[in-house]
Amino acid sequence: MTVSIRDAARPFTGGALTALLSPATRLLGLGEPTHGVEAFLELRNELFRHLVEYEGYRSIILESDCLSALAADAYITDGIGTLDDAMSLGFGHHLGASPANRELLRWMRAYNEQRPPRERLHFYGFDGPLEMTGPAGPRPALTALHDYLAAHLDLAWSRETLDALLGPDQRWTNPAATTDPTQSVGRTPEARELRLIADDLRALLTAHTPHLTAATSPDDRWRADLYARTAAGLLRYHAGMADTAATRVGTLMCLRDAMMADNLDAIIDREARRGPTLAFAHNRHLQKDKSRWLLPEGWGPLAGRTLEWWSAGAIVGTRLGDQYAFAATTFGTRGSDVPQPDTLEGLLSALPDARAVIDPVRLTAVLDRKPTPRVPADHTYLPLDPATTGQTDAIVFVKEI
Template sequence: MPTQPEHTLDAAALLALLPTRPRILALGEPVHGEETLLELRNDVFRQLVEDHGYRTIALESDCLRALLVDDHITTGTGTLDDVMTHGFSHDHGTSPANRALVRWMRAHNETRPATDHVHFAGLDAPWEITHAESPRAPLTALHTHLAGLTDLPCTAETLDDLLGPDDEWTDPAAMTDPTRSKGRSPEARHLRLLTDDLTTLLAQHPHSARPHLHARTATALLRYHHWMADPTPARMTRLCALRDATMADNLHTLATQAPVLVHAHNSHLQRDKSTMRMWQGPVEWWSAGALTTTSYAFIATAIGTLPHRGITTPPPDTLEGTLYTTPHPHHFLTPAHLPTTLTPRTSPWFGYAPLAPSHLPGIDALLYVKDVHQKQHPTPLGHNLT
């Protein structure tokens, strides 16, 4: 096999691997919640912000909650404890590395004018494959923003009546039983039409980013609840596809405002289809990275060992095993010289997804971390893969 070009783990080395500087630079991870990987991300993202002009950092977290984090780092609103508790989803607020990232972003902005601030954003919508939020928060915020207009299609009271109790929307049983979902009720259908009408009125506010985020999120949530009520076998495919399509929409919007750094699971950022085995069988859908048309680079992360999860030295005929022979603890490299015919690695733990060798042609650069050792707050065993 040809010798692999190896580079130190710094932003300049990473950008040197790419043919052009992308508007969206996406760093993936094969497992959630590992502090070693998050600390490496922080180091690289800090350099890319300070030295290379990136001005937004987006994580795989709820896009509405993330507004609390952005307010904190740009204006000092709220305490660090508050934003870590309420500004993240997926338990990401418990991560020491994520806390360090927020603290650094606030310190970075304190000494700079608003035009040079770095911003924080959530890539994800207010749902997971285990639950979905009520559309109340984004719909109410959208209606409030438009309250001064005379041609609103409904009153706030009408919205409130149609929404009803939030627990009718958030019933966790609805994820596996479509008959428990409110998503195809007469009220939900009416809300979808009203959301469309309210969104149309935003044409009078083209430069207001947050109302547009609320409109996109309300639309996406109502669409998601609609497919939660679908009794056909296509149901979970639709839901997974909607999640990544929403991520792609958020990513595209962020990229129109400033160069973006993204961190999420490899499966969301890859250009290939994503797959997952769920309770009703395998599901396959196009990832957010495959749907992104803006200038985009995908840096996948592969790891050698994860001992505390039972992931030991990789077999030598796998992609991870081939890279494990390097003496470097971590480095960037180009995947161009790696064969796609290597044996796919299997994982004894569902929370870690080895990198598929067949995906190498769609990867712009590779971060290889030889050994990932346990630090604080490992991801709970019940946490979803993505």
């Protein structure tokens, strides 16, 4: 069987991966099976350089705070601030500590320095301002949207009105609300009023598009729409935080990926005339099939429950069709965690290359049985489901991390 599997695999290169994709691809999602492993980020950097230099890609999107990413993009495109500033201000989820992320920004800035604006690379985040301790407050996004509109329109709400409804930021960022919905302010009368205002402001942004397009720059107009999406998404998420139903955590997963999908849509539209885009995130946020997560110990009464939700990739893939491609990454051995021989990762570990690209169609054709699902050694790793590998366009395998 190993010889047949070898027929479905090639040593990893950017060209070997893109050879498996539709030429119509506008968005390529590269997933990682776990966070915090530099090998996957280094592989991403290598792929992105190939995509830029040989495939016409001009942007990259990370699973990071969409608002913070503006600081990283300003450094990359226009040299605003320093690399240290971009690393400290331009990422969420503590991703600014990653050497591979630092190398990514350094390379993108060097690439852009001698190029005109229309050819420069752009950097985006597509996650909401959400951390493990809870979501950020809506103040930065909502007030930025208000200020943009107030400079050109007569609004029914003042900044003082917004500040009074928002109250202290600590009300919104209380970490106790992560596990206790009664600690959340997401369904207070003030929060409900703010959701209505955010919706009305976004409607004004759309209704006055001709005037705002003529009066402001395309970049300012795009950022205003980002603020509108983020304010509405955060207020919706805070309302979900206050939900006392047993389905609360699953609802929050759905809301997060819906926010991610909206951001992907907006970025793809913005980049449409410049070239395709690479998105990098966890496999569960980019896969085309339904995402599942078995909650581990430590989740109290929810431990052992399986959450299901549609990923941002599945949502956007429905809209884009063959213009969306997904490459799932997985690995073989990590320390004492060695895959069983009858699992997908165990079978792929017999390949001779340290990194390989596998054609899922050919792999399925040569296997005489479905591999046994891998049981992860810890909850930070979510293995590929062998039953759904046919819904991936490519599999990237790293033998050891």
